Amino acid sequence: MTQPGTLYGVGVGPGDPELLTVKAARLIAETEVIAYYSARHGRSIARSIAAGLLREDHLHEPLVYPVTTEGTDDPAGYEGVIRQFYDDSAQRLAVHLAAGRDVVVLCAGDPMFYGSYMYLHERLAHRFPAQVVPGVTSVSAASAVLGRPLVERDEVLTILPGTLPAEELARRLADTDAAAVLKLGRTFDTVRAALLDAGRLPETWYVERATSPQGRQTPLAEVPAEDVPYFSLALLPSPTSAAARGASPRPDPVPVGEVVVVGLGPAGPRWLTPEVARALREAEHLVGYGPYVDRVPVRPGQQRHTSGNQVETERAAHALELALAGARVAVVSSGDPGVFAMASAVYEVATAESRFAGVPVRVLPGLTAAQAAASRIGAPLGHDFAVLSLSDRLKPWPVIEARLAAAAAADLVLALYNPASASRRWQVGVARDVLLRHRDPKTPVVVARDVGRAGETVTVATLADLDPATVDMRCLLIVGSSTTRVSSRGDGSVAVWTPRTYPG
Known part of the structure; x- marks a missing residue:
């Protein structure tokens, strides 16, 4: 019985042939079959990087991508076409592996970093021996050619595909220290808009074909969209490094404090x-x-x-x-x-x-406690509501009591902030009594403590049964109106909600 060959996913790095690892170079030189992805014109970036290591007797398996910008008869559309392509490519390599021939799949950058090799690995690694040989990624290469650290100390680096929607890109870019956005090309305008919306455009660099002779790097804001190939990326390097060197391309947006x-x-x-x-x-x-x-x-x-x-x-x-x-x-x-x-x-x-x-x-703005507490129990703020603080540190209690009575008489749902503290223990009981003059004793009351934190609890009581001893400064109270409902759900949970319509 023929011993099966081994599948090697070999990363050849971002462009400079001297960045191949020793192991990658050895496997390329020794292995009988060399496979690589290419466009329809036959050129392959991964193959060009490893060209100096290829022998005349190598068996070549060019895996030619289908043209996905044209129409297709596949009922699954693009996903169906590309899935079939990977199935067919895996089958071609399986013939060599079953015959005992080792196969190296050349991969630009790293095989498991947004690389197409992984789709072959998924289809073949359970059938044949398989090894992955990592390579230098485009992100590391871009950082190197810029001479700027990616991240320092406790900073967070976020890797994003440019194919995400602009709003999602902007959210993630605004919420990280450093970032790399890959897969530019046709996504460049979307990525640029997201960077602008996140306020990160002035500090972002554009790097194209890092470490290759055709490479270039420049502030991204200066790059026209028509000049951007697929093999380029946007890089937000370490803000600590930029601040330390005083060399960030971003101008200070605030000339005064x-x-x-x-x-x-x-x-x-x-x-x-x-x-x-x-x-x-x-x-x-x-x-x-x-x-x-x-x-x-x-x-x-x-x-x-x-x-x-x-x-x-x-x-x-x-x-x-x-x-x-x-x-x-x-x-x-x-x-x-x-x-x-x-x-x-x-x-x-x-x-x-x-x-x-x-x-x-x-x-x-930020998400306020009333919204967070309401979300945990359903939709108690679904109709008109009032927000009051029970703290009498900055306003006299008679004012608080008058406002409670007015809101209760108006049949508004109430969100009560600062209900009690270590030194204020009587206010909750008095507030409950004021509300009972205008509300049914069975009116639902939500007691939300430490919402979003460890030890969070959200309980539902009636207004008549509300125990002031269970309420402290870490709580927020939501008192329902005459239309607020309490429903038992199929999963055993309880929902408190106020209909959007009002009787009469």
Whole structure:
């Protein structure tokens, strides 16, 4: 019985033949069958890189891609055509492997990094011995030719295909430190638009055919779309490196300092918007309540100014002072900065003191706690609702009580922030009694604690049975209206929802 041959997926690197590994060069020279992908014209980039290692007696298996820009009769469209191509290519190589001949599949870059070899591997590795020989990727090559590190220390590198929708690209580009976007060519306009939308275009480099004699690199903003081949990429190198050398192509977008008030959402990075992530990344100073600032990743060179929870005015003044001196400052809030948070405090101080009149102030929204809590239990905010704080630190309790009564009489769903704290224990019970003057005792109440964090709990009670002892500062309460419903779902869960229509 003939011993089967071995399938080798061999990475030949990005273009410079001297970047082939020793193992790759040995296998190419020793193996009987050389396979490679090519376009219909017959030229193959991978084959051209390895050309100096090919022998006259090598058996060649050119795997010629179908033209996928033309029409097709395949009912599955492009996916059907390309799937059949890989099936046919795998079968051609299987004939050699079954006959005992080893096969090297040449792959530009690395075989398992956006490479077409992997589709052969999926079809053949369970039938024949198979090995993958890694190669230098285009991303590493681009970093090398630019002479700029990809990432340093705790920075995050994101690899993206240019074929993603522009909105998704922009979101991911805004939410990372460094990035590489591959598969440009026809996607270039989409990628450029996404970089512009994410605010990353000025710092992005264009690298074409890295390490090859035809290679070039230039700021991406200067590249016309008609000059972009498929074998090119967009690279956002390490922001730390760029800042350290003072050589980033991005001009400072703010000629004077500014204050950006940002919302982190109620918990965790999944509820952080790309716009806020970008502002946090670009800020020279972070100002905020200590536990909120601690949620922001530490960035080299960025200064952090933390303070207690009851010094909002002093915090705002400090941020404005820093901006007045020319710094880019992010004031950090949990949830949304405009909902019982720092945005109004910053504007209060900026308006009261004339010396801050010229300091730009921007507010970037975040997901607020009421939205997060509502999403966990269904749709209790599905109709008109009011948002109130039960804290009497900044307004007298009689005002709170009057507003509770008015909102209850108007039959609005209520989202109650700051219901209780270590020193405020009686307010929840009094608020419940005020609401009971206008609401059915069976009105549903959602008690959401630590939404989005470890230990999250969301429970449903009735207004009459609401126990103030179970409520603290980590809770948000949602009190239903007369139309709010509680439904049992087929999976055993409970949903609280308020219909979009109102009787009468």
